[in-house]
Amino acid sequence: MAIVLRTLRHHHRYLTFLLSSTIVLFCFHFQNSVVIFTYNSYFRYVSEPAPCACATCALDRGRADGFSARYEPTVHLLLNSSNSELRADVFGWWKGLQNVTSVANYTSVVKNLFPLFSDKEHYSDAGPDRCRTCAVVGNSGNLLRSHYGPLIDSNDFVVRINKGPTGGFEKDVGSRTTHRIMYPESSVDVDNSTHLVLSPFKMLDIEWLISAFTTKNITKTYMNVSSTIQANKDKVMILHPEFMKYVYVNWTDSHGRYPSTGFLTLMFALHICDEVNVFGFGATKAGQWHHYFDETLTLYVNESHAGDFEYQTILRLEQEKRIVMFKGWT
Ligand SMILES: *[C@@H]1O[C@H](CO)[C@@H](O)[C@H](O)[C@H]1NC(C)=O
Ligand SMILES: *[C@@H]1O[C@H](CO)[C@@H](O)[C@H](O)[C@H]1NC(C)=O
Ligand SMILES: *[C@@H]1O[C@H](CO)[C@@H](O)[C@H](O)[C@H]1NC(C)=O
Ligand SMILES: *[C@@H]1O[C@H](CO)[C@@H](O)[C@H](O)[C@H]1NC(C)=O
Numbered sequence: 001m002a003i004v005l006r007t008l009r010h011h012h013r014y015l016t017f018l019l020s021s022t023i024v025l026f027c028f029h030f031q032n033s034v035v036i037f038t039y040n041s042y043f044r045y046v047s048e049p050a051p052c053a054c055a056t057c058a059l060d061r062g063r064a065d066g067f068s069a070r071y072e073p074t075v076h077l078l079l080n081s082s083n084s085e086l087r088a089d090v091f092g093w094w095k096g097l098q099n100v101t102s103v104a105n106y107t108s109v110v111k112n113l114f115p116l117f118s119d120k121e122h123y124s125d126a127g128p129d130r131c132r133t134c135a136v137v138g139n140s141g142n143l144l145r146s147h148y149g150p151l152i153d154s155n156d157f158v159v160r161i162n163k164g165p166t167g168g169f170e171k172d173v174g175s176r177t178t179h180r181i182m183y184p185e186s187s188v189d190v191d192n193s194t195h196l197v198l199s200p201f202k203m204l205d206i207e208w209l210i211s212a213f214t215t216k217n218i219t220k221t222y223m224n225v226s227s228t229i230q231a232n233k234d235k236v237m238i239l240h241p242e243f244m245k246y247v248y249v250n251w252t253d254s255h256g257r258y259p260s261t262g263f264l265t266l267m268f269a270l271h272i273c274d275e276v277n278v279f280g281f282g283a284t285k286a287g288q289w290h291h292y293f294d295e296t297l298t299l300y301v302n303e304s305h306a307g308d309f310e311y312q313t314i315l316r317l318e319q320e321k322r323i324v325m326f327k328g329w330t
């Protein structure tokens, strides 16, 4: 059971605390702050303003759990013309992911990125007056017959992953896509209003992105890939390798070789949104790991990205009320 305590704040904002009844004995309102006593005489004096304008903020620093120790608000999230130089440890880790023996010169490759793409968006507008909601839509079969479509579409940002389609599945997965995270081997065309967000697991992925909008002469990585892509060039974004390493170290405790695209996407949302609603992650009720759009079983434990550890982390974020999980009914 949880006690919900609501305190009216300026701008008609509500600060909502969900307090476990096992630890809380008394709460009272005191000069626009809340003093909480618990039976082990531990108490917290919450006087910081709410970090966002939503009913509950993912980043609420007032909650005592491991989140704040791991969360790095100033990490470089997206590559741009002024932050593309990599720290030595980041470059070392990222270079280690490359499957090939000869890797292009990073500096010369990245030099070509921002004449070509825009780097205006920084998402650095977080603050007490912003309430931005995100739906992160994974590709799990548990979306089937969920009727989550309208709920997903009602978020400010709808972030989708790899090939997960909307056509034919709108009732369950929604129809809006503001961001789609992909890499060359998982790429699909997106419409003009969608941000194509590249997750560059390797140098060739950045070279491919450039090629796909220019020469179209990269047709193969470790497999055949599409040489071109339909997307709004002005909305292209590239995850920063520093962000990828940070997710790997801070959030998957360096399990596997690198984080999965789904997990990176969820952490991306936690860095650009105030409220994160997560759909289509995890197994179906019957315990099956497959996509909602095909019958391919997704192996999840023994992959290069430690899916099991990632999933435990996601469940912990849910328990800590940093995200809200929608697990479907089937
Ligand atoms: C690049 O991104 C950083 C944050 O990673 C930001 O502080 C900086 O202003 C951005 N620079 C440009 C030129 O967009
Ligand atoms: C390396 O290649 C294998 C297939 O040969 C692929 O499964 C894996 O994802 C690749 N790693 C990266 C970082 O691209
Ligand atoms: C990469 O290219 C830059 C110039 O674009 C050059 O200064 C640098 O020495 C090159 N690095 C290597 C390892 O070749
Ligand atoms: C896509 O959006 C850009 C502006 O971001 C605009 O210049 C272009 O004409 C649009 N293309 C289509 C096909 O709507």
Ligand SMILES: *[C@@H]1O[C@H](CO)[C@@H](O)[C@H](O)[C@H]1NC(C)=O
Pocket: 215, 217, 218
């Ligand atoms: C693609 O074209 C560019 C520019 O013409 C060239 O520098 C590059 O080597 C080509 N790459 C491949 C894989 O053919």
Ligand SMILES: *[C@@H]1O[C@H](CO)[C@@H](O)[C@H](O)[C@H]1NC(C)=O
Pocket: 224
């Ligand atoms: C990859 O593309 C080449 C050239 O287009 C083609 O000959 C080959 O069969 C393709 N391989 C696969 C696995 O589709």
Ligand SMILES: *[C@@H]1O[C@H](CO)[C@@H](O)[C@H](O)[C@H]1NC(C)=O
Pocket: 069, 070, 071, 072, 075, 246, 249, 250
């Ligand atoms: C999280 O990342 C920051 C820097 O990116 C680092 O200083 C900190 O030690 C990390 N925390 C954990 C728990 O790994």
Ligand SMILES: *[C@@H]1O[C@H](CO)[C@@H](O)[C@H](O)[C@H]1NC(C)=O
Pocket: 301, 302
């Ligand atoms: C998964 O990996 C573990 C240890 O890394 C191994 O014991 C187990 O047999 C593997 N399972 C499958 C299905 O490959």
